[in-house]
Amino acid sequence: GAGVSQSPSNKVTEKGKDVELRCDPISGHTALYWYRQSLGQGLEFLIYFQGNSAPDKSGLPSDRFSAERTGGSVSTLTIQRTQQEDSAVYLCASSLGVPSAGNTIYFGEGSWLTVV
Amino acid sequence: GNSVTQMEGPVTLSEEAFLTINCTYTATGYPSLFWYVQYPGEGLQLLLKATKADDKGSNKGFEATYRKETTSFHLEKGSVQVSDSAVYFCALSDGGSNYKLTFGKGTLLTVNP
Numbered sequence: 707g708a709g710v711s712q713s714p715s716n717k718v719t720e721k722g723k724d725v726e727l728r729c730d731p732i733s734g735h736t737a738l739y740w741y742r743q744s745l746g747q748g749l750e751f752l753i754y755f756q757g758n759s760a761p762d763k764s765g766l767p768s769d770r771f772s773a774e775r776t777g778g779s780v781s782t783l784t785i786q787r788t789q790q791e792d793s794a795v796y797l798c799a800s801s802l803g804v805p806s807a808g809n810t811i812y813f814g815e816g817s818w819l820t821v822v
Numbered sequence: 823g824n825s826v827t828q829m830e831g832p833v834t835l836s837e838e839a840f841l842t843i844n845c846t847y848t849a850t851g852y853p854s855l856f857w858y859v860q861y862p863g864e865g866l867q868l869l870l871k872a873t874k875a876d877d878k879g880s881n882k883g884f885e886a887t888y889r890k891e892t893t894s895f896h897l898e899k900g901s902v903q904v905s906d907s908a909v910y911f912c913a914l915s916d917g918g919s920n921y922k923l924t925f926g927k928g929t930l931l932t933v934n935p
Binding site: 709748797805806810816 | 853854858865868873921925926
């Protein structure tokens with residue numbers, strides 16, 4: 707697996723349930739990102755990890771959203787008590803270094819979440 | 823704050839037509855600029871990038887030049903193919919918040935044979 711891997715690729719859940727979305731970044735990439743892509747909102751930054759630390763959680767929409775990263779590798783985005791407005795594609799990405807230095811950010815194919 | 827404005831779509835062209843997708847930005851500092859492409863059913867892929875003024879990014883026949891004086895990074899291709907049909911996103915990474923990409927809303931391109 708050379709690319710960023712995300713699971714599940716599709717998830718339908720009932721309003722009020724919790725969901726976990728998983729991201730497996732490219733091996734050796736210390737930077738990991740979560741973005742959300744939804745109709746009308748475009749691509750929104752959610753959170754950034756450098757190693758296991760998250761210096762910027764400012765994009766998380768509410769306290770129902772949380773994310774962690776363990777072992778400098780796999781990350782999990784958790785949404786508690788899902789609401790219909792949480793329906794979107796959740797994109798994970800990783801990179802060797804920050805994009806402002808010209809490093810390429812590689813995106814996974816996303817997890818499509820539908821809350822019914 | 824930072825923002826990226828790209829032309830509204832959808833854009834529909836015939837094969838071998840010339841393509842321009844306009845992108846302008848607002849940012850503090852000296853951003854790096856990117857074009858990403860999302861083919862149907864696939865994830866976002868970096869198409870090209872430029873990290874300083876007057877740099878030209880190019881890939882797969884696409885080009886974009888970083889114009890600081892007009893704060894623009896327009897995407898061009900001289901002769902599009904059906905396989906170029908996709909959604910194109912302009913993005914910037916601001917030196918002040920060097921890990922965050924700010925994206926435009928995307929432009930859907932459809933190329934007909």
